[in-house]
Amino acid sequence: MTNPTLRLSHLLALEAEAVHIMREVVAETENPALLFSGGKDSVVLLHLAKLAFWPARVPFPVVHIDTGHNFPEVLTFRDEYVATVGVRLIVGSVPEAIAAGTVREAPGVESRNSAQTPVLLETVQKHRFDALFGGARRDEEKARAKERVFSVRDEFGQWDPKNQRPELWDLYNGQLQPGGHLRVFPLSNWTETDVWQYIADRDIALPPLYYAHERTVFERDGMLFADNEFLTRRAGEQTRTEKVRFRTVGDMTCTGAVRSTASSNADVLAEIAASRLTERGATRADDRANETAMEDRKREGYF
Amino acid sequence: MDILRLATAGSVDDGKSTLIGRLLYDTHAAQQDQIEAVGRASRRMGGEDLNLALLTDGLKAEREQGITIDVAYRYFATARRKFIIADTPGHVQYTRNMVTGASTAELAVVLVDARHGMTEQSRRHALICSLLGVPHLVLAVNKMDLVDYDQAAFQRIDEEFTRFSARLRIPDLSVIPISALQGDNVVRRTTRMPWYEGSSLLHHLEQVHVAADQNLIDLRFPVQYVIRPYRDEYHDYRGYAGKIAAGVLRVGDEVIALPSGMTSTVTAIDTPAGEAAEAFAGMSVTVRLADDIDLSRGDVLTRLNNQPRTTQDVDAMLCWMSREELRPGMRVLVKHTTRTVPAVVKQVRYRMDVNTLHRTEADALGFNEIGRVRLRTTQPIMCDDYQRSRATGGFILIEPATKLTLAGGMIRLD
Numbered sequence A: 001m002t003n004p005t006l007r008l009s010h011l012l013a014l015e016a017e018a019v020h021i022m023r024e025v026v027a028e029t030e031n032p033a034l035l036f037s038g039g040k041d042s043v044v045l046l047h048l049a050k051l052a053f054w055p056a057r058v059p060f061p062v063v064h065i066d067t068g069h070n071f072p073e074v075l076t077f078r079d080e081y082v083a084t085v086g087v088r089l090i091v092g093s094v095p096e097a098i099a100a101g102t103v104r105e106a107p108g109v110e111s112r113n114s115a116q117t118p119v120l121l122e123t124v125q126k127h128r129f130d131a132l133f134g135g136a137r138r139d140e141e142k143a144r145a146k147e148r149v150f151s152v153r154d155e156f157g158q159w160d161p162k163n164q165r166p167e168l169w170d171l172y173n174g175q176l177q178p179g180g181h182l183r184v185f186p187l188s189n190w191t192e193t194d195v196w197q198y199i200a201d202r203d204i205a206l207p208p209l210y211y212a213h214e215r216t217v218f219e220r221d222g223m224l225f226a227d228n229e230f231l232t233r234r235a236g237e238q239t240r241t242e243k244v245r246f247r248t249v250g251d252m253t254c255t256g257a258v259r260s261t262a263s264s265n266a267d268v269l270a271e272i273a274a275s276r277l278t279e280r281g282a283t284r285a286d287d288r289a290n291e292t293a294m295e296d297r298k299r300e301g302y303f
Numbered sequence B: 001m002d003i004l005r006l007a008t009a010g011s012v013d014d015g016k017s018t019l020i021g022r023l024l025y026d027t028h029a030a031q032q033d034q035i036e037a038v039g040r041a042s043r044r045m046g047g048e049d050l051n052l053a054l055l056t057d058g059l060k061a062e063r064e065q066g067i068t069i070d071v072a073y074r075y076f077a078t079a080r081r082k083f084i085i086a087d088t089p090g091h092v093q094y095t096r097n098m099v100t101g102a103s104t105a106e107l108a109v110v111l112v113d114a115r116h117g118m119t120e121q122s123r124r125h126a127l128i129c130s131l132l133g134v135p136h137l138v139l140a141v142n143k144m145d146l147v148d149y150d151q152a153a154f155q156r157i158d159e160e161f162t163r164f165s166a167r168l169r170i171p172d173l174s175v176i177p178i179s180a181l182q183g184d185n186v187v188r189r190t191t192r193m194p195w196y197e198g199s200s201l202l203h204h205l206e207q208v209h210v211a212a213d214q215n216l217i218d219l220r221f222p223v224q225y226v227i228r229p230y231r232d233e234y235h236d237y238r239g240y241a242g243k244i245a246a247g248v249l250r251v252g253d254e255v256i257a258l259p260s261g262m263t264s265t266v267t268a269i270d271t272p273a274g275e276a277a278e279a280f281a282g283m284s285v286t287v288r289l290a291d292d293i294d295l296s297r298g299d300v301l302t303r304l305n306n307q308p309r310t311t312q313d314v315d316a317m318l319c320w321m322s323r324e325e326l327r328p329g330m331r332v333l334v335k336h337t338t339r340t341v342p343a344v345v346k347q348v349r350y351r352m353d354v355n356t357l358h359r360t361e362a363d364a365l366g367f368n369e370i371g372r373v374r375l376r377t378t379q380p381i382m383c384d385d386y387q388r389s390r391a392t393g394g395f396i397l398i399e400p401a402t403k404l405t406l407a408g409g410m411i412r413l414d
């Protein structure tokens, strides 16, 4: 072979680790599912799932918690990609939960971030999932830096950072008490750069908004937001057309765009290398609420 | 570019956070928004300068109690390598976190304060690294600025540590004088210690030769999952998926399955990048065989003339991680490679004093204690001595009812 030193390159090592984690979950749990939003990390996750079980089909469904505030082009991509892979898509709908009265929107708050968690937990219960793959990475945020690969959640989906199971070698403990479930993060050790290098290397297709395009935007709190029906513009917020791309893709109400001319994966990699902001710092209003926003949401069952 | 996994350890206030912060800052892994947040926090705490230690600041729960609870993972890369740091807290009550961080590390950086020299903690950290089979150790003698960059102060610590570590299994030891605060010898070599001729810490991390540390001799392939597609175009496909724990596997190799003892020949190796003629330790692959033999999760493919030990009697060093004591007679689950089997604790042979290396007789192990135990499993496991093969010599213990992870174990074969 072409590897005289018999040492894996960083991408091959990360890939091998993720594949191992996914197989371990399928071997040890009864009813896993993969959280799929159409965002780049979840696309890479589903790609790895295809590789892990090839030539068999991906042996679990994918779940999307739809806040009703998603970018339409991401939903289109989601549906097409899921159909190509041949997996079942289960949608947990926040608007439906609101209509049914099982969750309430906080008055005056445009983001449906806090409504996502109860709908996710409802979906887990309804389908009796005992493990959920998520694309979260430890480099994203300081609470995630402490997250296990196999993260045990109690019957309320809560994360208890003070009481995590030690995780040694690659011996993951997937055993659960009744009512609990696992969140599993195969991309734990990937950075944003690793993800993009892998996307470029394997030529993985992403929703178009990850690349530079013209869009009507307005500025708020130093971030550019897509002009959309879910965000009411405040006094003085002027729209204009800019060439932008999205570094992360969440709700239209909380995901900011960055000015960009990057039209290819190579351009994106060059842009990230030159950027002086983290991806969440540059683009996520939900983390700016306060310095422990992510830690607090994770405790409540967020992923 | 490859990955180097390292663990950092040091007692509170030895400067571990400052060191990691400096590595992240100087390699541009820390970004403007994080640096601004640290700047705000530094000013809030009354500081003038950027307090780099705050870059690795943790959870609210930790800040409230002024402690570090748990292992955190940090990432940075240079043109040569990607680095994964397991940042482990230093206190004796966190031995389990140090063990966790060291379990996957290829290199450990142990900090000492140049003013105080070696402490109980640094001895304990070195011992844990040696028990966990970390092949490369760096002793970073920090705060050299506070001893006027004095060569004699450094040499005293260097000699003391080298003498101590001779009693341990540390194949490669480097001792580097640094100032995490001033940046001396962290990323770049300093001019303030002309008497030091070695490389900077980062240069050492980039250059340290780790390829030879993997076990590429003893083929061990624990089967993780059997792939049967049930699709027309792959009607007869049957593949054994898993991560190669040690050794090299080639198409055409004759292999034996354990525990069944049946033999066959490798006809194909499927990797995420397609079919390959060869695969080696660390790769996740799917192996196809010439014959339909009895082989499922928990079994091992190996070579006829180089087999692991098949045994129900496990002798091991154990790091106990539960508040409830380990006692003989206790029932546990052993997870070893891909096999999980019930077992009974037969005997606690001794407890190890992690500070002096002395063995004391014991009949129980408490929270965070390390000791030698004997287990009897209800079914055989196929294992190696941990120091020869980490992936087939390590195991965890799980509590059958609560499902908690109780311990990490390192198998000793005589």
Ligand SMILES: Nc1nc2c(ncn2[C@@H]2O[C@H](COP(=O)(O)OP(=O)(O)O)[C@@H](O)[C@H]2O)c(=O)[nH]1
Pocket: B010, B011, B012, B013, B014, B015, B016, B017, B018, B019, B053, B142, B143, B144, B145, B146, B178, B179, B180, B181, B182
């Ligand atoms: N003079 C000096 N002070 C240092 C150095 N490294 C760390 N410190 C200081 O030592 C204290 C503890 O450092 P910190 O990184 O928080 O230690 P940790 O508890 O090991 O993470 C802080 O006040 C640091 O500014 C050094 O190289 N020189």
